[in-house]
Amino acid sequence: MDFKEYQIKSRQTAIYPGADQNFIYPTLGLVGEAGEVAEKIKKVLRDAGGIISEESRMEIGKELGDVLWYVAQVATELHLDLDDVAQNNLDKLFSRQDRGQLHGNGDNR
Numbered sequence: 001m002d003f004k005e006y007q008i009k010s011r012q013t014a015i016y017p018g019a020d021q022n023f024i025y026p027t028l029g030l031v032g033e034a035g036e037v038a039e040k041i042k043k044v045l046r047d048a049g050g051i052i053s054e055e056s057r058m059e060i061g062k063e064l065g066d067v068l069w070y071v072a073q074v075a076t077e078l079h080l081d082l083d084d085v086a087q088n089n090l091d092k093l094f095s096r097q098d099r100g101q102l103h104g105n106g107d108n109r
Helices: 003-011 024-048 054-077 082-098
Strands: none
Touching: 003 054, 003 082, 024 054, 054 082
């Protein structure tokens, strides 16, 4: 499955207030789910000394799936193709790498 297919299929499950005209709802969901990923990692540090068990790895994977779903919905709301978003991100990162600019601050380095 590629991002385009995921974006189309995941949209079939996008039931929220104002879907197709509401980028705020999935943006808030994205932040919430990213927080859940961070919470699971935090608990691995606290409770398991930073060792990720198979169970915690699977649970983190589920939360990452939720993050992906919300990313796809934000992209759809903004009429962005997720394949293009992914490719543009890689192009940006490889350009920074080629110019020795992976380290540092700022969006336009």
